[in-house]
Amino acid sequence: MEPGLIWILGGLLLLAAELALPGIFLLWVGLAAIGTGFFVLAAVPGLGATALVFLLLLGGGIALALRLKRPRRSAQVNTPAAGLVGRHGMLLPMDGPELRVRLGDSDWPARLPQDVRVPEAPMRVRVEGVDGTVLVVRPV
Structure with a gap:
């Protein structure tokens, strides 16, 4: 089986597990795995490059999640x-x-x-x- 398809399948399984388990961490791991799978399908990299792409996508997703989660200063409602x-x-x-x-x-x-x-x-x-x-x- 094609390595890129294995990454994509693994990412889809992680996204399905995210629906069943509490938390939000598996979302970012699953999306990073899917992105890595598309990268592996587009360019056939070595193991080191594949791991680097996965880690960069995972880090970027977590950084984006933390930025979106940051509380915004807004007017309080219903007080x-x-x-x-x-x-x-x-x-x-x-x-x-x-x-x-x-x-x-x-x-x-x-x-x-x-x-x-x-x-x-x-x-x-x-x-x-x-x-x-x-x-x-x-x-x-």
Whole structure:
């Protein structure tokens, strides 16, 4: 049997095993084996060149996988901070022990940074952060 076809068959078997086994490593080994098989079919290299091509393809695939896996810095979705930080609202008069801020049509519990004293309500404030469901606000 042709050596290139053996490489391709081995790579296909590794890709099939990837479907049955957890993890993602066999994917890159299988793709590197298929690529090596096509190289062996196109140019009849020696054993050293074949091994070098396989290792280069495997290393390139793993490097690509690590680059694609790297976490990207993006806005957090579905968190209170995602849409509230930077918005302006009104500090409501205190009805109980906690401060409340009206943002749009919602009232939120709020607190001020430690360096700010409690201002007279109503006052315009800016949301600087979110601590759980409590907004950290500063007078504008």
